[in-house]
Amino acid sequence: MAIVFQRPHALKETQLHYCPGCTHGIVHRLVAEVIDELDIEGKTIGVSPVGCAYNNYLYFNCDMVQAAHGRAPAVATGVKRVHPENVVFTYQGDGDLASIGTAEIVHAANRGEKITTIFINNAIYGMTSGQMAPTTLLGQVTTTSPFGRRAEIEGYPINMSEMLATLKGAVFVERVSMHDIKNIKNAKKAIKKAFQVQQAGLGFSIVEVLSSCPTNWGIDPTKSLKWIEEKMIPQYPLGNFKGKDLEV
């Protein structure tokens, strides 16, 4: 009998630690499928973040380097400059990339580092138990914005993809979502293209993935997917911001 569905080789045979309904696992799978399809596992080096995905170095079969909070793009820069022929990606959440690591992501993008960033935007700090992120929506209740995020006090949600797309060195920028099958398929296409852009040596590529956090949002997994669709997408419109027509 033909096998029609199996674990991608780039993903280790181990149980992931993520909460039920969290979409990190799906994104991991998509990255691994892309690594398989491009046949680059042997030359890929991933950089793990601080946040819920801190130990995804245990999940991917390729070589991995764990980085300090927000510093993955700087660490990846070091790795890539030593091994320019390898494929280097960072996997970062919104606290990591859009708050403490803003400088590192902006400058790695601006230098046009030939790395790929997978950016998980779930509008909250997951691992430290639900604090406000730079991407938290206005009015969204978190443990550090218990009355809902107020623009006059806490400022506005930050749209990283739009911002990074203004930089010349960032050549492929796309925002995708995990809220339904169609969008998950689109996400995979974007991730694949981002890796191909790197392989072609064109510059920095990033895919922002709208992701769910039922545990810290305090709603069930099904409603969480609805919440992405109805609340997050109006603030974070999906689509390609740069590099759609790049030939790879």
Added chain:
Amino acid sequence: MGEKILMKGNEAIAEAALRAGCRFYFGYPITPQTEVAHYFAKKMGQYGGTFIQAESEIAAMNMVYGAASAGARCMTSSSSPGISLKQEAISYAACAELPAVVVNIMRAGPGLGGIQAAQGDYFQATKGGGHGDYRMVVLAPSSVQELYELTVEAFNIADRYRTLCMIVGDGMLGQMMEGVEFKDKEELFQADKSWAATGTKMEREHNYITSIYIEPDVLEKHNLKLQEKYRTIKENEARVEVYNCEDADVIVAAYGTVSRIIKNVIKSAAEEGIKVGLIKPITLWPFPTEAFEKYADVPKAFLSVELSAGQMIEDVRLALNGKKPVHFHGRMGGMVPTQKEILDKIKDILK
């Protein structure tokens, strides 16, 4: 020996690093060490290496973290306030056992302080400026020649033990020009780097570099392994220069450029019939305790002279363990003690 060249201390660091096979430098401008970056910016291309002016000291040290993880000889350099910013990645790299070299051409602090020479970062360098139980080897050259030799050695030590190695010089040392005699060929330690992140080539299990061990028992075990390594380094790597100590009335402890002032003090003291000795630690960590133990019974007292409020003196006292009084003379803020000042202090001690 090979050619002798007149060189600035900061340039000698970069030249030495290139000769030691360092092909990756990441830095950020700060006085008084920026010539290190200038030199690399100009020369690195000829060696096929990478020079990056990072967006911050934090990023520069994290680039070092990445390049070291990838198995390359790499370094960063800065001066005191910049070194404070690097402490995060220094602690991470210590935990992940990454070999790399960090240079601190110290200026006066605290805070933004001033840009003149100081030794106020002794505690930060030797006691752990970042968080957690870690050590790094700290080398303290006192001439441009020694700066060159110890920079090469720093890379060898880093690779031999999979550790960070810091070179501390004060601003004077970075800025002064002296003749340096370069060897024709350096002896470079060839390390096994099969642990590095290079890509599996589908030929081995994946490698991963990490500094997080979420299970307490696993983290304790890792800490014990680190401590074991630090013990080995302590046994093997303590270096010291002992000068004129055999029948000294007072033995001065001083490192870096201060030790050169002391050598002049020794001469002028001798003219007045006072015998002064010098113990110059070359490694600040591991501290050369044995040299102090060996000469503990010789002088009436010890004197620690530093460009600080008194930091190394604590290690001198620990080494002597109460056997002799230990006095202190120091200047701060970028001020440097004169020979006369120090000699007066020695006379005071002998009264």
